[in-house]
Amino acid sequence: MSNYLYPGIYIEEIRGPQQISGVGTSTTAFVGWTERGPDEPTLIDSWNAFLAKFGNFTWGYNVPFAVYNFFAEGGAYAYVVRAKASDGLAAATVVHAPLQFTASSPGLWGNDLAIAIENYPWEDTPSTTLTPTFGVRVLYSAAKVDQDDSKKTVLERLITRYIKNNNLDSAKITRTVDYYVIEEFPGLTIKDLKKGANGQPSSLEAKINGQSLFIRVTVNAETPPAPTALAPALLVTGADSTSGTPVDYQDALARLDPITDASLLVMPDTGMLDDLKTQQATIQQGINYCEGRTPCDMFMIADAPFWLDPPTLRSFKRGEPITPPGATAAIDLENALNSDRGAIYYPWIDFFNASTARSITIPPAGAIAGTYAETDSRVGVFKAPAGIRDGRLSSAVSLTALVTEKAQGILNPDGINAIRSLPTYGIVTYGARTLSTDPSLIYISVRRLLTYIEMSLYRGLQWVVFEPNDQKLWGTVRRDVTVFLTQVWTAGGLFGAKDSDAFEVKVDASNNPPATRNQGLLYIDIKVAPVRPAEFVVLRIQQQTLPSA
Structure with a gap:
């Protein structure tokens, strides 16, 4: 109580009700490999912010694609946690004269690339008025593409799809070997090799490293080399790499612990693994992390394996022994994916990369996280992020599999959310279920609404x-x-x-x-009493006989 010692007017502030504010629900944590960037979780608000800190699109790792499509679908804020590639996983590299070519990401996949320098020395005698040009071609073995899919790794299946989707041409670079030209950078001149002031990248480095999905190049000279240094040659990579889990998630997830304002988790490289048992275990690792956080405030959006069909995918979710398409032996899975802290989506999507004018097949979780964020902002966390409006994937141009009503009848009861192409409406997420078998927590919107209420009260x-x-x-x-x-x-x-x-x-x-x-x-x-989505809309129509007048 205040002491009033003299006559007058005294001002006192009285504390009013403690308002409980709703917490954010749509900031997403992306965990995976990037070509550069800080180790600590980094908050970004745009694709350009990601480019500046973490680098461009790379083949074989999907965090850049996931982040790009997250913002394209309406996401506002994201944390990026850069995970390390597994021990022994190196990037394929080859040196040709002053140029060093390196696969854009680590892994055995880079050993299947080849580089060709075209039109050097010049096909025509250089004139005094025109500057001769040359080109860099990124190649992929036609023999690999022609292999049966059952013999290919996930990355080999994806690069085959990339070639076929974009109608890429093959070329006989040597007398005996056919290659597909998967990227081409023509119109380069000797001036493009010169480094900029203060060691700035040359024009050739800026062009290829800023646009290429498959390679990075370094000019190992401050001044342009002599023309003879770029004689025509086929450059084949040769990295001493080992196979295995591509990303160390354990350390990366632990670095997420101090972050309190991220509500969604995306680990977009889980689907790149060839071993289905490891794929399932890695998805479970992300779910376990969400369940084990204190307080329990995160929800994982997971990607189904790229190459499974609906019946096999259902077995993958249930943890049953499965025989993948084209395989002869069954794979024993150890555990079912059963949690209300995660959801899984099928199939993968193709998105159009405007910078290269080509479509690329990617896992859908990043784009779907964007639809979560957009729906949360426009309607509320209680609205299921699915359907012809709230589930529309505007960044997707096609799907890797056509999901029919019959196929969705296999997937939906087991909590596998289908992405479908619907006439008139386009490509949409057409499922809104968690991975849980608990009837009270099978819907994503219910689980996330309860988390929203819990976290708002916890902090308020x-x-x-x-x-x-x-x-x-x-x-x-x-x-x-x-x-x-x-x-x-x-x-x-x-x-x-x-x-x-x-x-x-x-x-x-x-x-x-x-x-x-x-x-x-x-x-x-x-x-x-949470609201629940109207998942099954039943039109009950009865023929009625009207009485005669």
């Missing part, structure tokens, strides 16, 4: 700790929680004609008797 009621545990505190807490839940109900997140139908808040002597209070405990019991 921190002031209650160490307050006197009496009727005054109980009344204040009841009032503040009721105000917050009323806002959720009014917005459409809770079901009920009136607020008493939608939620109940209990904090009084009945759930806080003396024995409880003597232990320093305060129980706040809350019941809510």
Whole structure:
């Protein structure tokens, strides 16, 4: 109490109700390999911010594609956690004269690339007015493409799809070997080899490294080399690499621990693994991380394996022994994917890369995280991010598999969300289920709404700790929680004609008797009735015979 010592007017501020604010729900953490960048989780707000810190698109690793499509679909903020490539996983490299060519990412896949320098020395005698040009071609073995798919790795299947989707031409670079030209950089001159001031990249480096999906190049000279240094040659890579898990997720996920404002988790490289058992274990690793966080505030969006069909994918989710298409032996999986802290989507999508004017096949989780974020912002976390409007994937141009109603009938009961191409409406996510077998938590919107309420109350009621545990505190807490839940109900997140139908808040002597209070405990019991999506719309039409006049 203040001491009033002299006549006059005194001003006192009285603390009002402690408003509970809703937490953010759409900031996404992307975990995986990037070609450069800081080790600590880094918050970005655009694709250009990612480019500046972490580098461009690379073949074989999907974080750049996931982030690009996240922002393209309406995402606003994301954390990027750069994971290390597994031990022994190196990038294929070859040196030709002053040029060093390196695969854009580590892994055995780079050993199948080849580089050709075209039109050097010049086919025509250089004139005094024209500067002769040469080109760099990135090649891929036609024999690899022609192999049966069952004998290919995931990356070999993807590069085959890349070649066929974009109608790329093959070329006989040597007398006996055919290659597909998967990238081409023509119109280069000797001046493009010269480094810029203060060691800035040459024009050739800037062009290829800024556009190529498959290679990076370094000019190992400050001045242009003599023309004879670029004689025609076929450059074949040869890295001493080992196979295995491409990314060390354990360390990267641990670095996410201090981040408190990320709600979604995407690990877009899980689908690049050839071993289905390791793929399933890696997805489970991400789900386990979400379940083990304190408080439990994250939800994982996972990608189905690229090359499984619906029946085999269902077995993958159930943890049953499966025989992949084209294989002869079954694979024993150890565990089912069963959690309300994650969702999985099938199939993969093709998106159009405007910088190269070609389509690329990528896992869908990054784009889907963008639809989560956009729907949260426009409607609310209680709205299922699916359907012809909220599930529309504007960045997708095609799908790797056509999901029919019959195929979705196989997937949906097991919580595998289908991405479908619907006439008139385009490509949309047409599933809204978690991986859980608990009937009360099978819907993504219900799980995420409960998390939103829990985290908002968790952070909004921190002031209650160490307050006197009496009727005054109980009344204040009841009032503040009721105000917050009323806002959720009014917005459409809770079901009920009136607020008493939608939620109940209990904090009084009945759930806080003396024995409880003597232990320093305060129980706040809350019941809510989440809205659920109308997943099955049944039109019941009956023929009626009208009475005669």
